[in-house]
Amino acid sequence: MTDSARRGNMAASEGPSFWLGKETLQVPAALFAQNRSRLCDRLRANKETPKKSIILLQGGEQTNRYCTDTGIIFRQESYFHWTFGVTEADCYGAVEVDSGNAILFIPRLPESYAVWMGKIHPPEYFKQKYAVNEVHYTDELSQVLASKNPSLLLTLRGVNTDSGSVTREASFEGISQFTVNNTILHPEIAECRVIKTDMELEVLRYTNKISSEAHKEVMKAVKPGMKEYELESLFQHYCYTRGGMRHTSYTCICGSGHNSSVLHYGHAGAPNEKTIEDGDLCLFDMGGEYYCYGSDITCTFPANGKFTPDQRAIYEAVLKSSRAVLKAVKPGVAWPDMHRLADRVHLEELTKIGILQGNIEDMVKVHLGAVFMPHGLGHLLGIDVHDVGGYPEGVERIDLPGLRSLRTARVLVPGMVLTVEPGIYFIDHLLDQALADPAQACFLNNEVLARFRGFGGVRIEDDIAVTATGMELLTCVPRTTDEIEAFMGEAQSSSKSFASVSSQCL
Numbered sequence: 001m002t003d004s005a006r007r008g009n010m011a012a013s014e015g016p017s018f019w020l021g022k023e024t025l026q027v028p029a030a031l032f033a034q035n036r037s038r039l040c041d042r043l044r045a046n047k048e049t050p051k052k053s054i055i056l057l058q059g060g061e062q063t064n065r066y067c068t069d070t071g072i073i074f075r076q077e078s079y080f081h082w083t084f085g086v087t088e089a090d091c092y093g094a095v096e097v098d099s100g101n102a103i104l105f106i107p108r109l110p111e112s113y114a115v116w117m118g119k120i121h122p123p124e125y126f127k128q129k130y131a132v133n134e135v136h137y138t139d140e141l142s143q144v145l146a147s148k149n150p151s152l153l154l155t156l157r158g159v160n161t162d163s164g165s166v167t168r169e170a171s172f173e174g175i176s177q178f179t180v181n182n183t184i185l186h187p188e189i190a191e192c193r194v195i196k197t198d199m200e201l202e203v204l205r206y207t208n209k210i211s212s213e214a215h216k217e218v219m220k221a222v223k224p225g226m227k228e229y230e231l232e233s234l235f236q237h238y239c240y241t242r243g244g245m246r247h248t249s250y251t252c253i254c255g256s257g258h259n260s261s262v263l264h265y266g267h268a269g270a271p272n273e274k275t276i277e278d279g280d281l282c283l284f285d286m287g288g289e290y291y292c293y294g295s296d297i298t299c300t301f302p303a304n305g306k307f308t309p310d311q312r313a314i315y316e317a318v319l320k321s322s323r324a325v326l327k328a329v330k331p332g333v334a335w336p337d338m339h340r341l342a343d344r345v346h347l348e349e350l351t352k353i354g355i356l357q358g359n360i361e362d363m364v365k366v367h368l369g370a371v372f373m374p375h376g377l378g379h380l381l382g383i384d385v386h387d388v389g390g391y392p393e394g395v396e397r398i399d400l401p402g403l404r405s406l407r408t409a410r411v412l413v414p415g416m417v418l419t420v421e422p423g424i425y426f427i428d429h430l431l432d433q434a435l436a437d438p439a440q441a442c443f444l445n446n447e448v449l450a451r452f453r454g455f456g457g458v459r460i461e462d463d464i465a466v467t468a469t470g471m472e473l474l475t476c477v478p479r480t481t482d483e484i485e486a487f488m489g490e491a492q493s494s495s496k497s498f499a500s501v502s503s504q505c506l
């Protein structure tokens, strides 16, 4: 089937959409129209919003490497993407709250653009492409907005509760002639982003599908002797070539052996550069991003395809907590309780293994779970991998070990998308700290524990959508130890893996 035929056949293809052809997902521009309409509904219901208010957002700006003229691949600012779905840099966007009228402002490009960057499209092109009501140039902002005679410009100012950073509020020459409010918009739009629409869920299903497949390709290809970055590269290649995903949602974490306990391994100071050894566990946390919608998946598996008894025991302990949480998730459940549930299962299982000894209730009282899982159980996921809205007004961070790392403490409602990512890690710093604290040390069997020094860690991370009665699992990868061993065994005896096909092409 040709691309255009496929496009014509898709049910969602009425009207403009984002599409990269072939098997990639077609995302209707209607997704953003619905987002805007939901936002306007919320704002109109807010007593603080007067009639004739206009939302004004500033899109992301094109940047270069330091002082050079080398451009950095542009990725749209997340609030702007949620509202307009515009992929180009240096735009502004406005929405009239009463009518929902959407106005896009595009930069007036210099003639040289046509020489170096390609055709300069007229405003009408963008009006069609993004299905907005009006398109003007950014140098007309002041004049166009003034012609609407707004009572209030609603700009975006608020703190991202994960980073602590403040959003960049829209500003332009001439803004001083308007009455501006920068407090109403942020909590309302963040709240809209927390609850995904069906169209958004469809995109997140797609990012999960492609990223799950990419993880499976990595599991098929991995062999002792490879560098961690080779698997990072394979994941990215699969996501891009099959899924049209130019970006990942975050820096790939490809820890093997002791690196699997370094929670955010893979950064520039530790760039997935270790050689994978026979006997290593691999903890690979990677997610592809399509049209700014993300995914966040972790697979842990033995590099040689066979779990050792200790690896199997720790893996199955984590799998048990993961499945307990997936079973318990439903609307009305408080997320910190899911974290506590995972901790409790870990403590029970670590006791069975012999690393811990004593009464589980007493271990819970001294927060022993956080020694093995210092991070939160999971977080909201969407356009940002740590998606916004985790701590709205009235939801407080719980200042206790482990729980304080949670990126949300909310009660679950349908339409939320979250990661479930329990883990057990053997981090020397935390183990030594626990051993030095008599309240915790009494539960640790140091002889057994010694065997697990340098073990690394296990994390199992799936993405879920909360439904009316429970949850929908978006991630689809081999999960039990038997499934993993069978999958990796089969892959190594078959020549049909994507990796081997690719290398044959070279």
Ligand SMILES: [Mn+2]
Residues within 6 Å of the ligand: 296, 379, 419, 421, 461
């Ligand atoms: Mn995550």
